[in-house]
Amino acid sequence: MSTGPEVAAGAPAKLVIENVTKWFSSTRAVVQALDNVSLSVAEGEFVCLVGPSGCGKSTLLDIIAGLTKPDSGRVLADGTVVQGPGRQRLVMFQESALFPWLDAFGNVMFGLKLRPDLTNRERKKIAEYYLDLVGLGKFKHAHVHELSGGMKQRVALARALAPDPQVLLMDEPFGALDAMTRDQLYDDIQRIWMESRKTIIFVTHNVREAACLGDRVVLMSPSPGRIAEIFEIPLPRPRDINSPELAGYASQIAAALKGISNGPDMEVASE
Numbered sequence: 001m002s003t004g005p006e007v008a009a010g011a012p013a014k015l016v017i018e019n020v021t022k023w024f025s026s027t028r029a030v031v032q033a034l035d036n037v038s039l040s041v042a043e044g045e046f047v048c049l050v051g052p053s054g055c056g057k058s059t060l061l062d063i064i065a066g067l068t069k070p071d072s073g074r075v076l077a078d079g080t081v082v083q084g085p086g087r088q089r090l091v092m093f094q095e096s097a098l099f100p101w102l103d104a105f106g107n108v109m110f111g112l113k114l115r116p117d118l119t120n121r122e123r124k125k126i127a128e129y130y131l132d133l134v135g136l137g138k139f140k141h142a143h144v145h146e147l148s149g150g151m152k153q154r155v156a157l158a159r160a161l162a163p164d165p166q167v168l169l170m171d172e173p174f175g176a177l178d179a180m181t182r183d184q185l186y187d188d189i190q191r192i193w194m195e196s197r198k199t200i201i202f203v204t205h206n207v208r209e210a211a212c213l214g215d216r217v218v219l220m221s222p223s224p225g226r227i228a229e230i231f232e233i234p235l236p237r238p239r240d241i242n243s244p245e246l247a248g249y250a251s252q253i254a255a256a257l258k259g260i261s262n263g264p265d266m267e268v269a270s271e
């Protein structure tokens with residue numbers, strides 16, 4: 001366990017978040033969403049962000065993506081200051097935000113518009129490859145309304161992976177899914193991550209999910225959003241979300257979380 005910015009030994013930093021502070025003001029209130037947040041993420045690392053509602057997880061993710069600008073501090077991706085969104089850092093949200101007028105294949109092809117360097121034939125091959133990778137090869141021509149919630153998230157994952165971003169930013173991507181579908185997706189995301197070695201930042205409310213997926217779990221505290229504690233999860237992969245070893249880490253994180261909030265909005269159990 002540790003706090004503060006650090007990188008797994010020996011690996012170059014893919015992302016460096018330096019002293020990021022962010023305020024939001026509306027007609028009703030002024031809120032400090034993030035206060036002096038610093039974190040380094042190694043290339044190929046899987047980092048989970050957890051914390052009570054409103055502690056700034058999504059704001060931090062948006063700043064890393066370049067969708068929101070910090071008031072002070074900065075984010076470096078491969079040593080270059082992030083000034084705006086780019087295809088090397090793609091976000092996948094809780095709601096899949098698929099285009100309903102396109103089929104699964106069309107949605108993944110749409111993501112590949114970010115790759116004008118490819119021919120249409122190459123794009124088609126890549127779209128097929130990623131639909132197979134997420135287990136939807138047979139549903140290529142299924143329309144969005146014909147897909148289950150889990151299948152939609154798989155298409156969204158294929159769409160995010162297809163342009164080959166170096167960093168994948170996932171904002172509670174499995175939050176709206178039932179427990180069985182989630183368990184299957186934990187296996188899939190681990191397999192895909194082990195094959196592709198993308199750098200992943202994954203926001204979740206579920207501490208067991210975080211312990212299952214993360215090399216490190218970053219616990220944030222609210223008002224204003226800060227990094228409270230960082231947990232290393234040195235368990236071998238693939239990890240079984242129901243294993244007792246994993247439950248041990250999850251309860252450590254849950255206990256720390258309880259210390260910084262009343263914790264009713266966090267899912268401690270795997271459900």
Ligand SMILES: Nc1ncnc2c1ncn2[C@@H]1O[C@H](COP(=O)(O)OP(=O)(O)OP(=O)(O)O)[C@@H](O)[C@H]1O
Nearest residue numbers: 024025026031033052053054055056057058059060
């Ligand atoms: N666009 C905005 N305008 C005003 N306030 C905002 C805006 N976005 C976020 N906030 C505020 O900033 C704080 C952090 O919000 P954020 O969504 O990043 O938290 P979170 O940890 O992701 O929450 P949750 O777990 O509920 O999704 C909250 O107090 C929120 O109300």
